[in-house]
Amino acid sequence: MGRAKKKAAKTKVVAPESSGRFAYDGLERAIHEKARLGIMTSLVSNQEGLLFSDLKELCCLTDGNLSRHIKVLQDAGLVEDWKGFKQRRPQTRYRLTPKGRKRFLGYVSELERVIADAATATAAANAKTDTNSPINRKLRGLSPA
Amino acid sequence: MGRAKKKAAKTKVVAPESSGRFAYDGLERAIHEKARLGIMTSLVSNQEGLLFSDLKELCCLTDGNLSRHIKVLQDAGLVEDWKGFKQRRPQTRYRLTPKGRKRFLGYVSELERVIADAATATAAANAKTDTNSPINRKLRGLSPA
Numbered sequence: 001m002g003r004a005k006k007k008a009a010k011t012k013v014v015a016p017e018s019s020g021r022f023a024y025d026g027l028e029r030a031i032h033e034k035a036r037l038g039i040m041t042s043l044v045s046n047q048e049g050l051l052f053s054d055l056k057e058l059c060c061l062t063d064g065n066l067s068r069h070i071k072v073l074q075d076a077g078l079v080e081d082w083k084g085f086k087q088r089r090p091q092t093r094y095r096l097t098p099k100g101r102k103r104f105l106g107y108v109s110e111l112e113r114v115i116a117d118a119a120t121a122t123a124a125a126n127a128k129t130d131t132n133s134p135i136n137r138k139l140r141g142l143s144p145a
Numbered sequence: 146m147g148r149a150k151k152k153a154a155k156t157k158v159v160a161p162e163s164s165g166r167f168a169y170d171g172l173e174r175a176i177h178e179k180a181r182l183g184i185m186t187s188l189v190s191n192q193e194g195l196l197f198s199d200l201k202e203l204c205c206l207t208d209g210n211l212s213r214h215i216k217v218l219q220d221a222g223l224v225e226d227w228k229g230f231k232q233r234r235p236q237t238r239y240r241l242t243p244k245g246r247k248r249f250l251g252y253v254s255e256l257e258r259v260i261a262d263a264a265t266a267t268a269a270a271n272a273k274t275d276t277n278s279p280i281n282r283k284l285r286g287l288s289p290a
Contacts, residue, residue, distance in 0.1 A: 022183040022190075023205035034177055038167040041259060045167075045266035060168035108263045111256055114186060118253045121190035 022117070026110030030076040031103065035061055035069050040078070040096070040104050049082065049093030070094060078103060167262070171255030175221040176248065180206055181214050185223070185241070185249050194227065194238030215239060223248060 031040055038059040042050060050058070056066050073079040078100030084091050096104065176185055183204040187195060195203070201211050218224040223245030229236050241249065 019202050020205040022187045022203045024179060024183055024186075025205075027179045027182070029179065032177075032179055034169060034172045034174065037172070037259065038169055041262050041266070042167045044263060044270075047270055057164050058167045060165040060170075104263070105267065108260060111260055114182065115253060115256055115260065117186050118189060118249070121186070122250065125189070125192055 024110055024114060026106060026113075028103070028107060030072060030078060031107045033069070033072075035059060035065060036073060039066075039069055039073065040100070040107075043079065043094065043096045044101065044104055047095070049084065049095035051091060051093055055094065073100070169255055169259060171251060171258075173248070173252060175217060175223060176252045178214070178217075180204060180210060181218060184211075184214055184218065185245070185252075188224065188239065188241045189246065189249055192240070194229065194240035196236060196238055200239065218245070 031037060038061075039055060042055060042058045046054075052066065055061070055070075056063065059066070061069070070079060074081075077097060079094055080097050080100075081092050081094050084093050176182060183206075184200060187200060187203045191199075197211065200206070200215075201208065204211070206214070215224060219226070222242060224239055225242050225245075226237050226239050229238050
């Protein structure tokens with residue numbers, strides 16, 4: 001075995017690739033907070049924007065909480081307000097900015113990674129403990145019922 | 146139209162079923178916080194438990210942060226420490242409690258609902274804006290390329 005190969009094998013034992021495996025850096029705090037996640041998902045579902053009162057009802061938030069969270073999202077450049085009209089009366093609606101939409105999609109990909117990790121883990125755990133699972137039946141040489 | 150039917154139709158306009166549609170009550174705060182979500186996913190992936198140093202590396206946390214978050218999870222009854230042995234030397238490992246596993250699975254189901262909502266919304270938005278999408282081709286009476 002060459003020296004380089006030996007070194008590579010040794011590096012593998014330390015498993016540096018596991019470092020930060022569950023850090024989920026893509027779950028950015030501006031979006032991840034539970035109330036803001038609800039606001040962002042409401043807005044991504046309503047491209048034409050939503051009224052303050054719609055958001056309040058959809059996300060079950062008080063006026064104060066909703067204002068505070070919208071401010072965080074506006075300061076981060078993810079949400080904007082704009083003036084629309086309904087039956088000639090002006091309205092203020094909230095909607096995602098293009099940046100907000102892009103960042104939300106990135107956030108959702110990271111969430112999908114969390115779910116994939118959890119699914120892999122629970123499938124492995126079930127296979128270990130459920131003695132009647134296909135994999136354990138196979139291990140015991142049994143055919144499926 | 147009967148009076149009852151009229152009333153039902155009127156109620157539908159107000160759409161009370163949308164109230165709290167995006168509240169995501171299942172995203173409980175003890176698990177949802179980003180660092181704790183990483184800890185919980187690490188532990189669900191390692192049934193035999195993990196050392197403090199393993200968790201630190203997997204989740205990219207400092208000693209102080211990791212201690213603080215483990216304490217929150219222990220106080221909520223989701224994580225426990227237990228004494229194991231490695232080469233006859235005692236070790237303290239952290240693992241999920243049965244309650245912790247159950248609550249984590251409930252949490253993950255709610256995450257799946259967030260992703261499903263986001264996926265539905267973005268698919269609808271893409272169909273609206275992508276003039277070459279199958280649905281818009283169909284609307285324009287074009288067959289697929």
